[in-house]
Each structure stands twice: as C-alpha cells, then as structure tokens.
Amino acid sequence: MTNFLVSPTIQYRGGKADPYTFPLSEWIQQGASKADLSIIGVPLSKSSITFSGAHTHPESFRKLWSSFQAYNWDEDVELNKLQAADFGDVAMHVTDILQCHRNIAGSAEYLWREYPSTTGVFIGGDHSITYPIIAGLARATSKRIGLIHFDAHLDVRDTKYGGPSNGTPMRSLLEKGVLRGEDMVTIGLRSFANSKPYRSYAEEKGMTLFSSNDVKKKGMQPIVEWAKDYLEEKVDIVYLTYDIDVLDQCYVPGVPAIGPSGVSPDELFWSAQYLGQWSKVVGMDMVCVDPTRDVRDMSSRVALHVFLNFATGRCL
Structure with missing residues (x-):
C-alpha cells in the first residue's frame, strides 16, 4: 500500500479581516490528519473521451473556499461540527493513464486503511477516477459496496474501444468484480446521450436505471429514498458519484458533455444532504x-x- 498524495497547488494560511465570519478556508484544515471529511484532489482528465480541462478542477474548487461560509442558513447548521482536512492531490503520471489509476487506487486504499472512520471526498478530474477510487475502497475494507451514480451517461462503454476512459468506470467496476450490477443505481440518464446496446448491457447486468425524465415525473426525493431503502438491505457500505453533467446545461456551462433536459441544482443538493x-x-x-x-x-x-x-447532512 503506497500513499501517492502530494501537496495541493492552493493552500490557505489562515487570517481574516472579520472575526465574525467563518469561511470554508478556515474550516478545512491543510495537511493530512484524522478528520470526519477527508478531501483529496484527483487532477486527471487525459482519460476523457472528448477534450477536457477537468484536471484543473481541484484547484478551482479550492479557490472558492474563501468565498463561502461554513454555515447553512436553511438548516441553521455550522459545519464546524465536523473536522474537515485537505489531504492534497493524487500525483499523476504525465502520460500513463493506467499508472494514474494505480496511484488513485493506492491513495484511496491508504486513506481508508489509515482512517477507516473517515468519509472520503474526491474532487475530479474526469469520471474515470471513480473506478480506481472504489477499487481502493474495496481493497481497504473487503466489504460489499453499493453505488449511487448521478449522471446523464451510463459510463459502461467497452474498454476494448479506447481503453479506460471517463466513459468506462461502471463497466470496469463490473468486469473487475469490484461491484455487482444489482448494487448499482444510476439517476439522471438523458435521451440522446446513451446508446441502446449499452442500455441493454446495463440492464442485463442488473443495474437500476432512472432517467432525468423519471426525475421530472416522479421527483428526485422518492427516487433517492427508494435507492437508499433498496441498497440498505443489500450492501455494507455505499459510495456516491456525482457527474456534474447530470445537471441541465443552463446551470453548468463548464462541463465537457453539456446537454438540455438535465436535473436542477436544487434536486442534486437535496440528494446530497439527504444521503449525507x-x-x-x-x-x-x-x-x-x-x-x-x-x-x-x-x-x-x-x-x-x-x-x-x-456535509450539512453529516451534521444533522
């Protein structure tokens, strides 16, 4: 087991002009330490099917920490009930995607072996990172893992056509025996973003699939509540993956695969708080x-x- 984590490009040193504010940059502590929430950047996008600068997202994500307060107005909750730590970024190989994935899996395994009670929060990067993260989690815990996957896409492309990419993580999890299809729920799939053969593959593997249209008709709340109840009886632990392109393109211009008829931010935020x-x-x-x-x-x-x-959900 090897730790491939390196210092992030952005680090906050403390200090603020107003003592009555509590920005995220004050709440999230720099450096690896035991924490309720352990944040790790995964700056990989060479594995994206289309051009993507998603490897710059961990830096952009951290830049925003000084702009927001660690207080949820609607729930009247201060996030400092939890300890949050920035563990840095997973080191990436310049050209070798498989080595990048090994580094990610090794770092995930390290995190959960060293801090088995922490919640890992990984900032991508493209969606290829989800496979090695969960593979590392499986090695660290040897538990049956359930997955709730928010995405416009199935991500079950055949790895024989282009190798591991942001279109293949769910297939890799299935083919490598890391997850069972019956333990995977995908929410937010869109028309004209997936093919019939890959839908058939996912259904044959036992994956549960909800489209963005299902969300519009049934509502996000009953679908997510059903997914929780369904997995509660089947698995030991659960991992969540949020591909931000599940949202409608009007809300997220900075995703590589923008598209209309996606879900709304409020629906996604509700799901995160509930599942938290x-x-x-x-x-x-x-x-x-x-x-x-x-x-x-x-x-x-x-x-x-x-x-x-x-994080708010974790505080409630």
Missing part, C-alpha cells in the same frame, strides 16, 4: 467539471455546493 445523513455512505466524488470552459466558476460552485450540502 446515511451512515452507510463512506465516500463521494464530484467529477467532470472543466474550469477552462466555465463562466465565472458557475460549474465549480455547483460542485462545491454538492459537497457542502452533503
């Missing part, structure tokens, strides 16, 4: 934000608020 209260959830990621195509950090701000709502 579930003790079986041990980790999460936010992926596929490309700051190089964003507008005023709109997409990074959405990803950050997914995390903040999840």
Whole structure:
C-alpha cells in the first residue's frame, strides 16, 4: 500500500479581516490528519473521451473556499461540527493513464486503511477516477459496496474501444468484480446521450436505471429514498458519484458533455444532504467539471455546493 498524495497547488494560511465570519478556508484544515471529511484532489482528465480541462478542477474548487461560509442558513447548521482536512492531490503520471489509476487506487486504499472512520471526498478530474477510487475502497475494507451514480451517461462503454476512459468506470467496476450490477443505481440518464446496446448491457447486468425524465415525473426525493431503502438491505457500505453533467446545461456551462433536459441544482443538493445523513455512505466524488470552459466558476460552485450540502447532512 503506497500513499501517492502530494501537496495541493492552493493552500490557505489562515487570517481574516472579520472575526465574525467563518469561511470554508478556515474550516478545512491543510495537511493530512484524522478528520470526519477527508478531501483529496484527483487532477486527471487525459482519460476523457472528448477534450477536457477537468484536471484543473481541484484547484478551482479550492479557490472558492474563501468565498463561502461554513454555515447553512436553511438548516441553521455550522459545519464546524465536523473536522474537515485537505489531504492534497493524487500525483499523476504525465502520460500513463493506467499508472494514474494505480496511484488513485493506492491513495484511496491508504486513506481508508489509515482512517477507516473517515468519509472520503474526491474532487475530479474526469469520471474515470471513480473506478480506481472504489477499487481502493474495496481493497481497504473487503466489504460489499453499493453505488449511487448521478449522471446523464451510463459510463459502461467497452474498454476494448479506447481503453479506460471517463466513459468506462461502471463497466470496469463490473468486469473487475469490484461491484455487482444489482448494487448499482444510476439517476439522471438523458435521451440522446446513451446508446441502446449499452442500455441493454446495463440492464442485463442488473443495474437500476432512472432517467432525468423519471426525475421530472416522479421527483428526485422518492427516487433517492427508494435507492437508499433498496441498497440498505443489500450492501455494507455505499459510495456516491456525482457527474456534474447530470445537471441541465443552463446551470453548468463548464462541463465537457453539456446537454438540455438535465436535473436542477436544487434536486442534486437535496440528494446530497439527504444521503449525507446515511451512515452507510463512506465516500463521494464530484467529477467532470472543466474550469477552462466555465463562466465565472458557475460549474465549480455547483460542485462545491454538492459537497457542502452533503456535509450539512453529516451534521444533522
């Protein structure tokens, strides 16, 4: 087991002009230490099917920490009930994607072996990172893992056509035997973003699939509540993955695969807060934000608020 973590490009040194404020940069402590929430950047986007600057997202995500307060007005909750630590970034190989994935898996395994009670929060990066993170989690815990996957795409592309990419993490988890299809729930799938053969593959493997249209008709709340109840009886622990392109393109201009008819930020934030209260959830990621195509950090701000709502749930 090897720790591949390196110092992040942005580090806050403390100090503020107003003693009555409590920005995220004061709450999230620098350096690896035991914490309730352990944040790790995963700056990989060479594995994206289309051009993506998602490797710059961990830096953009951290830049925003000085702009937001660690206080949820609606719930009247201060996040300093929890300890949060920035463990830095996973070191990336310049050209070798498989080595990058090994580094990610090794860092995830290290985190959960050294700090088995922490919740890992991984900042992507493209969606290829989810496979090695969960593989590392599986090695560290040897437990049956459930997955709730928010995404416009199935991500079950055949790895024979292009190798491991942001379109293959769910297939890799299945083919490598890390997860069972029956333990995977995907929410937010969109028309004209997936193919019929890959839908058939996912269904044959036993994955549970909800489209963005299902969310519109049934509501996010009953779908997520059903997913929680369904997995509660089947698995030991649960991982959450949020591909920010599950949202409608009007909210997130800085995702590589923008598209109409996605879900709303409020729906996604509700899901994060609700699932944050579930003790079986041990980790999460936010992926596929490309700051190089964003507008005023709109997409990074959405990803950050997914995390903040999840943290709120942990406090409730």
